[in-house]
Amino acid sequence: MGTLRLIEAARAAGVKRFIFISTCAVYDTILGDRPLDEAHPLWPASHYGAHKAALEAFVHSYGMGQGYPICALRPTGIYGLAHPPRKSKWFDLVSAVARGEKVECRRGGKEVHAADVACAVAVLLTAETKAISGQSFNCCDRYVSEHEVATIAQERSGARGAILGTPSAPKNQIVTTKLQALGMQFGGRPLLEQTIDEMLVATSSTQG
Numbered sequence: 001m002g003t004l005r006l007i008e009a010a011r012a013a014g015v016k017r018f019i020f021i022s023t024c025a026v027y028d029t030i031l032g033d034r035p036l037d038e039a040h041p042l043w044p045a046s047h048y049g050a051h052k053a054a055l056e057a058f059v060h061s062y063g064m065g066q067g068y069p070i071c072a073l074r075p076t077g078i079y080g081l082a083h084p085p086r087k088s089k090w091f092d093l094v095s096a097v098a099r100g101e102k103v104e105c106r107r108g109g110k111e112v113h114a115a116d117v118a119c120a121v122a123v124l125l126t127a128e129t130k131a132i133s134g135q136s137f138n139c140c141d142r143y144v145s146e147h148e149v150a151t152i153a154q155e156r157s158g159a160r161g162a163i164l165g166t167p168s169a170p171k172n173q174i175v176t177t178k179l180q181a182l183g184m185q186f187g188g189r190p191l192l193e194q195t196i197d198e199m200l201v202a203t204s205s206t207q208g
Contacts (some may be wrong), residue, residue, distance in 0.1 A: 003055050011068055017132075018070040019124050020059050024110065024140065025049035026074065030172050037175035038074075038136050056136055063134020071124055071132040073117070076140040076174065080114035081195055085202035090149045094199040097153040100161040108145030108168035113191050116141055120184055127182045140174040141186035152196050 003020070010018050028045035030036060042053045055072075062068045082088040096103050120139050124132050147167040154163065176184070187194075 004058060007058070007062060007068075007070065016069065017125055017129075018062075018068070019121050020055065020070065020072045022052045022056055022059075022072040022074045022136065023049060024074045024076045024138065024174060026053040026056065027174075032172075035175045036138075036172050038138060038178055059136070060134045063132075065134075067133070069129045069133050071134065072136040073120055073124060074136060074138050075112050075117050075120075076110040077112070078114050078117060079111050079144070079192075079195065081198045081202070085199060088195075088199055088202075090146070090196075091199055091202075093146060093149055094153045094196055095203045097150050097161060097163070098157045098159055098200055098203050100159045102162040102164065103150050105146035105150050105163060105165040106168065108143060108147075108170070110140045110142070110170060110174055111144045111192075112139055112141040113187050113195065116184075116186050116191070120179060123179070123182050123184045131182060135178075137179040138174050138176045139179060140176055141191075142188060143170040143173075144192060145169075149192075149196060152193055153200065156193070156197055157200055 007018060025046055026042040026044050026049050027036060027040060028049060029043040031040065034040060044050045044053050059070050059072045063070045079089040085091060093103060117139060120137070124137065145168045147163065147165055150163045154161070
């Protein structure tokens, strides 16, 4: 109920637009006969995803039924350099690679950089009201495997430890054309490489 009270308080205070941060965890059971876009059914398998999906229903009713400029953004896994850096996603993996240790890479996931999430929010705050009211928007840049992270870290650091495993691949692709049509541009591999460079610098400082 806290989010609903916040929405009501925002309306009462004259807040002109509300961006609800949802999650792509609202999707769990994926249908193979249709794209994984915002029209795909929401079948979450976690209470977290179910909670977000339930709140999205109110986003739709506030936006479409009551004319309040509100929308939902659905990020996937979020990465980026955290503070302190050791709390960053993949930091331990990057550190091990930089030390020349043998690493085993099996997993991966759909990711978006925290800076891109902020950019997406800015896009939704400045888009035409009719384009966002009551709508949901997927927010995913690319699939990132641990193997890719380790390989980039090795190339950038010059380390020569063994990287075991093979690159994992996504079972499906999240469609983000709806958000991109409003002007969103994701950072792609260059932003991933920049983030790994930042982790390598942080790793060097920690080890020094």
